[in-house]
Amino acid sequence: GAVVSQHPSRVICKSGTSVKIECRSLDFQATTMFWYRQFPKQSLMLMATSNEGSKATYEQGVEKDKFLINHASLTLSTLTVTSAHPEDSSFYICSARRGSWHYGYTFGSGTRLTVV
Amino acid sequence: DQQVKQNSPSLSVQEGRISILNCDYTNSMFDYFLWYKKYPAEGPTFLISISSIKDKNEDGRFTVFLNKSAKHLSLHIVPSQPGDSAVYFCAASGEGGSEKLVFGKGTKLTVNP
Secondary structure, eight states: OOEEEEOOOOOEEEEEEEEEEEESSSSSOSSSSEEEOOOSSSEEEEEHHHHSSOOOOOOOOOOOOTTTEEEEEEEEEEEEESSOEEEEEEEEEEEOOSSSSOOOOOOOEEEEEEEO | OOOOOOOSSEEEETTSOOOOOOOEEEEOOEEEEEEEETTSSSOEEEEEEEEEEEEEEEEEEEEEEEEETTTTTEESSOOOGGGOOOEEEEEEGGGGGGGOOOOOOOOEEEEOO
């Protein structure tokens, strides 16, 4: 089945530093990947749509200069949280869709970011 | 404005019985609905989906029912097993052909042995 690998699974960083999260589709090509954020006991909120070879599309209220997304190839998208602050601490998840709607979306295992 | 609502934050059932998880949506433009299962500190796992042209889709122990007029869908798990204990998210997509998923807040299901 479709596999999406996300790394790292957990990262702790100091306030003011930047953190890069990788999302790879291992056995399929994904022209579009999605980045979500989940706060405790809350829903998954879409942050941005990552498009291979072009700029990401950000949801309203998401700072594109803070959350840099790069989709350099058909199998890799990265999310960089720049100048991280404690309020950026959250669970970040990527997803990709393989084929038709019937496959649904495959999610990565998520990254727990803690900014201290 | 929450377009996808799961009004029950938690549900507890006995092993072997039926689990029914409910989801309501407000946007009539959604044309595709999905259910995901999620364990803590993991990404969601796709369970089952249904397009708006159907009213039922079944896959093993999992059945999703869609009532478009009521803007309501439900996930039935029969028989429920302890391993089904997780948070279940309802998601909707398709507005204007968009691939974006809109998620509900989830329902935590506990299946007691």
